[in-house]
Amino acid sequence: MPFISQIERQTDYRSFPSSVPIVIDNGGSYFRIGWAGESDPRVIFRNIVQRPRHKSTGETVSVVGDHDTTLLKYFDCTRSGPRSAFDNNVVYQFEIMEYVDHPVLITECPCNPVSSRCRMAELLFESYGVPSVAFGVDAAFSYTYNQRLGVCDKEGLAVCSGFNTSHVIPFVEGEPVFEACCRSNVGGYHVTDYMKQLLSLKYPQHMAKLTWEKVEDLKMEHGYIAQDYASEVKLFQNETKEAEEKTRCWQLPFTPPPVEEQPSEEEIARKAAIKERQGQRLREMAEAKRASRINELENELRGLDFLLRQLENVNEDDVPAFLLSTGYLSKQEIESSVAKVNQSLRKTKREQVELEEKAEAATAEKFPLVDIPDNMLTPDQLKEKKKQIFLKTTAEGRQRARQKRAEEELQREKQNQLEEEKRLENPEMYLEKLRTKYKELSEKVEQKKLLKTNGNNTNGNSTSGGVGRGERMNAAKKERMRLLTTAAFDRGKDSRQVKDIDPTFTPKPDSGLCQPADVPRARPLTKEDFQIIMGVERFRCPEILFSPNIVGIDQSGLDEMVGISMRRFSPKGQGLEEKLTSSILLTGGSSQFPGLSERLEAGVRMIRPCGTPIRVIRANDPIFDAWRGGSSYAASLHFPEQTFTKMDYEEKGEDWLRRYKFRYTL
Template sequence: MPFISQIQRHSDYRLFPSSTPIVIDNGASYFRIGWAGETEPRVIFRNIVQRPRHKATGETVTIVGDHDPTLLKYFDCTRSGPRSAFDSNVVFQFEIMEYILDFGFDRLGANGSQIDHSILITECVCNPFQSRSKMAELLFETYGVPSIAYGVDAAFSYKYNQQHGVCDKDGLAICPGFTTTHVIPFIDGEPMYQGSCRTNIGGYHITDYMKQLLSLKYPHHMARFSWEKVEDLKMEHCYIAPDYVSEARLFQKGTKEAEDKTRLWQLPWVPPPTEEPPSEEEIARKAAIKEKQGQRLREMAEAKRSSRINELENESHGLEFLLQQLEQVEEHDIPSFLSATGYVSKQEVESALLKVRQSLLKAKGEPKAEQAELEEKTDPAGGERFPLLNIPDNMLTPEQVKEKKRQLFLKTTSEGRQRAKQKRYEEELERERRNQQDEQKRLENPELYLEQLHAKYKDLSEKVEQRKRLKTNGGHTNGNSFSGSVGRGERLNAAQRERMRLLTTAAFDRGKGEDTFGARDEDWQLYKLMSKDNDDDDEAPDEHEAELARLTSRLQEVDPTFVPKTDTTNPQSVEAPRFRPLTQEDFQIFFGVERFRCPEILFNPNWIGIDQAGLDEMAGVSIRRLPTKGQELEERLTSSVFLTGGSSLFPGMSERLEAGIRMIRPCGSPIRIVKALDPILDAWRGASAYAAASHFPTQTFTKEDYYEKGEDCVRRYQFRYYTL
């Protein structure tokens, strides 16, 4: 089975005789394996398994524990994430456990699947019979282990530190682990499992809680908060607060002490490249290139314009020559004469000539007044273009009647276009005249002119805003300035409300009996009263808004300090926020209350939805569960409260636990909190020292006993620690 790992394989496996046991500390977080009698385990790795497929070959590989993250780019990990064999510190996935043991024995140096050494493996307190039985079946039948012994990791750590004088024979062992926390009372050096208790909370929950808090606080950097990184941040920065409420108030006030306790994690950040301003030579060079390109475009446009003028002149000369020829042709021979030219009548040729001349004047850049004058000279009344309009219909054929309608439509459209042109021309003249007057007033008295402009702008803006408010809520504010809760009737103006009143009155009067509306002539006068032609409210505001826009542009020209008012009634007119470039401060992660808030769940598990007791309360529960009770015994137990396990490494744990136990014990009770020499490795060291003793074989059960007695020998198995 191929493994991917950074752990080197040992080569001295054959140097150890078969009488040397193998010691395994099978923790929910880390797996430690080594030889009995040694002070350090040989192999340590994360107790997780991942089995992805290679993207190129499709081969399934096994990744156990720690690995090089750069290798994952070659594997498809979408369907196979990290998996653990544990559920609340109990082994239940023995398929994964087999991968763990295969890897551990392989890195220890074993060749093949046969292990001829005795095994001492740790388990949790009061391990279920099914889990212990399955583990024995796996070790005996898969690996051929000659004998097995089970022991509790916290008990091995307690006995190891007892040998070194850290704790007494009587005491409490508190082990906050990875997924659970156990409390075991010891009397005369032996664990009393009747008084032990467990809470389903540990270092895993602290890391997960911290990951959630940081993801909510910095959602843009959520991908940075990987499990491994948050675990490192937890062990580096977190601590236990002596008094959580006082510590939280300290950070809430933002004092200098709180700033000193805040930690900073700087994420990788690359400053954006700074663009230096171009030199004068560069500016001159770009200006020369731009001028050269502009000159080229102007030459191309001039050439195209000259070509267009030549084409129009040639076409104009051709149409003029054609009209001269038509003067010499009889009226009835004109259609046959024009059949080869594509025209139908003399009027069509004249119309085409008019269009060509207009296009020619436009191409030459002549003013519009000359174009309009040309059009008037050419066709002042339109009589030549529309000869059928003055002839009665009874004197025309059906085809000529259709042509007359078409000419009438063309004449109406042409006249409307001319009127629109004339109106625009007059408006432009009026605008120029007004601008000249304004400029003359400004030159005469600039300060007075600017003051009048501002006053007029203020007056018009208030009128426009008032009309918009009336259009929104009909002038009713319901006692406040909000308009989101008004009804439809309040949003109507005066004319619309009058129209609704007339409709309601008519419906009410006619609804009492037979509907006779329309029988009298005066009934139809109601529609005249409701006609929208009488509603002039919508015309004046358009003029006000146009005048307001003109004043705004004029003020922007003459007053550099002028700032126009924003339209607060229209959300689309509000300027969108401008995004600033990211700086180094945007990639900084600050740890304030998270430092002590996350490990606080060891004492208050209900914060994350676990309705169980905290560490200090568990000590009292464990003492009350003991079958033998007494004031002297309880004082001996609290005089040696032993802390072990990875989650006991937080600074302030001993002080906080002592204060919590003192709250539940009688006044004056002796309380002493001691911590293991090495809370992480002492369990394996204690098991290694026990397995190296000469009496260790008496504490194991062999493969022959397992095959002979079956699972009953596993059920009745009880480990003794008094000989350690």
């Protein structure tokens, strides 16, 4: 059952005479305020304050408690989160808390530091003009209230586990004995925080969903105290059926991705048809384009043919004039362009163009000028010769490269054959050899990585050298690049080779790179990926009440605290101690965990001598009993005797306030 804030504007303020005290339970998590004598507080809200800035006007506003989120959208909450006035269980920010003409009874923590008490009194007197104030301890009010209800005896122990702290306070004759009380700084806050951290570490992808409020709800709803942590956890470790029943699962809102993996037959057929049609259209377009191109080329060819034929008919003398009109320089040029057009025609007609071979065959004819000495040539021819020489050398180079490639191919083939032979000869040994090689290589890579990280560290430590920042970066970058390339090269080469031969081989995963808890991206997300499963967490988090060392708080747990409180208790009458343990009252918000009273009883039984009567009782209402106790107390006629006024405060001063002691029994 989560706490519910109840904030409603109260309209009957004027109907109460000014003698009616106001009772405030100023708790770490919730603030409860109401009139003395009533059974329930009037207003309850989370004891936090937020000072957001109004988005348009820029004014800061104090928002007390948790409000409607719809209201908060007008404010910019990014600058200031919610704050509590509490440091541990002591109020330290008084600004947060602000004319009230009623006596006030307000709760405080046991042994509240005087300065804190002073400030609270100052605040109540000066800013609110309160006529008189009384301070009381919430746990004591809860105890006296339950005592009146007959739940516990006059002598007893109050175990109060609150939001920030837990207390054990012994009671004698209905009065708390603070000399023997004991406090540990573990409370509901720590439980919730621990749970929040654990869950967000377990499900990093749902971190945003795990808000403080939600986790608190989870804690209230599912948290319980194990009777014996070790045996309870064994259940989960052995994956028993009992554990399965105890596991809770929180399904986050999840909408399956639009179904696309199972399209119907028709759908597939339809899609294929569409694809086919599109392909067809493309092919047709390409075909048309090709046809038009062929047509064009053929036309050109015909034109050139016609030109050649015409050229034959023309007289020798008229040839230059004719050529001039056509735009060509010589017959050879026309012929070469005919060849060119022919070639492209063949290409477009997709005929095998054995161009290279032909070119090779024609090398000799193509470079006719190369072998003729220079002195026999005209300047033009000389130019031509140079060109031809260049072309020839490049062609030769190309041929050489081709030859080399062929040779390499041959070599590789040979090597492969050799390997294959070796493999067939003794497959086991071969495999083993490959494996060792792989291991060596991977070790080398690993070492390089290690070296790199270490090297970086030393780099970082000795930056004071003359090397500039940019250069250092460059060196590091270079090193990284080199490592990456070698690693990639080694890995690729090896795994490919080995996989052919050894099907059981799996390349070593790179450690430290994969995140196990992350949702694998390869498969589509399922409902299970949006579940928050709480098994061990259900009792692991509340367990910190009994062993605070789990969260690194070096203090004793609740059961030991009872023992310590008993030890600190000075009037050692045998009867009294037994009386104390036979009425242990559990109160405070964190005492609501199921199993707490049984566990506490078992714990106390271990500490106390054999045969001691032990009775652990849960308070009637662990949350509101403190306020109700205060309310009924303040309603009694003797209450004004316990209050002090502003005059008292100013006359008697701080030291008096330090010794101010409240009597709970009237």
